[in-house]
Amino acid sequence: MINYEEEIKRFKPSLDVDQIEDAIVKVDLTDMNDIMTKLIEDAIKQKKDAQK
């Protein structure tokens, strides 16, 4: 049984054309490549720290 009230409350407002600039700024463009690079950089850094 669908709870219509709940379903309606789940809806979110659509993005208006006037808000595009803000939306572009807020978009998270991080991809797996960035994450991997960051992980590798962290790992290298940790290794260097351990060698010292």
Place this chain on the structure above:
Amino acid sequence: MNYDKTMERIANCYYNLGLERARLRDLSGAAELLKKSLQFDKYQKDARNLLGLIFFECGETADALVQWVISMNLLPDNNMADYYLGEIQRKPAIIRICSDNVKRYNRALDYAQNNNEDLAIMQLNQVIQDSPNYIKAHILLALLYMKREDWIKAGRSLYKVLKIDRNNPKALVLMDEVKQNTGRKEVEQSKLKNVFSHRKMMDDDVLVPQEVKQISPWMVIINILVGLILALFTFNLLVLPAKTKVLNAGKNQELIAYTEKLDSANRQYSDLKEQYSQLEERYEQATQQIQQYQNANESFMGQYQALNQINMAYEKDDFVLAAQLFTGLDASQIVDENLLGQYQSIKHIMESSVYQSLADKATEAWNGGDQEQAAELYLLSVTLHEEPENMFLLARLYQSMGRTDDANSLFDKIIGSYPDSPYAEKSRQARGY
């Protein structure tokens, strides 16, 4: 291991899957896969552009623009996003309509979330009219209809959503609910059962062709009735409108012809009316002229007769009658030159001799004791010619007759008009000045 190449391949795989789904019009599924593709490789511009296109198709223009702008910023060279943005910019009305629709949708959502369903439905219907592909608006509208248990309308909205996005999960769930409530689900299930059910044929089973099946007489009657209704419906739908159109066109032509005739008749009527008023005016003028001529003629005849009578009386030495007739004549009415000449000669006679004869007769009458006759004759004489002596005598006569006022006015007249006359002094004495 070159992990970036691996990421790129994974992203490509997801893009290909997304593209496949998009080709099958499973836009929701495609969008999910494309988003995954971008999570692995944000520079997968085809995936981003396709995601933008899917957003645009679903009525989310702003989201589409966001994706295309990012795509252009990340990879500006040889990018289809440039074309899409150019197309949108070339038609600014699209952005304006989309923006208006988004605003209306957001307002409708606000109404719906605040239990103002009537207004929400009204707004959403307007939104859908302008943007028939706006999936979110369709689904929200369907939900509102379902809340009101208006399953048919909800089903229509959901059907439109599923036409745009074949596997929209929310629409599928809601459609299932709608079908359950309208009984469609059972029908479909039984159909599916019939289609996919397999029963092993036995040896004595006979395949009866559909056409040879026995039909009950009632079914025959029902079929005939249905056929008749369909024929009537077809006639009303296809033949009748065309006939009505032809008839209407004919009537319209007839009406136009009648209107033209009426116009022409009206014009003729107004022309005739104008002519009539002109003729009436001319008739009035002519009547007036005739009347004037008649009057002039009558006046001429009267004047002629009067002058004749004066002449005759004068010739008979009846100066009294001649003078009476002359004084009764209105000289200003004489316009005829001949009559005017005759009048002038009579006037000359009257003023030169007749007036004195009358005065003499008056004196005689006074001496004879007939004061009334004397007064009448003096008055005629004075009327013909104002002689101070005669005026003075008349005034004296009036005095002796007791008509003091008449006498005084005559004395005053002599004093005023003939101050140098000896009778002026006498008049002053008579008045007691």
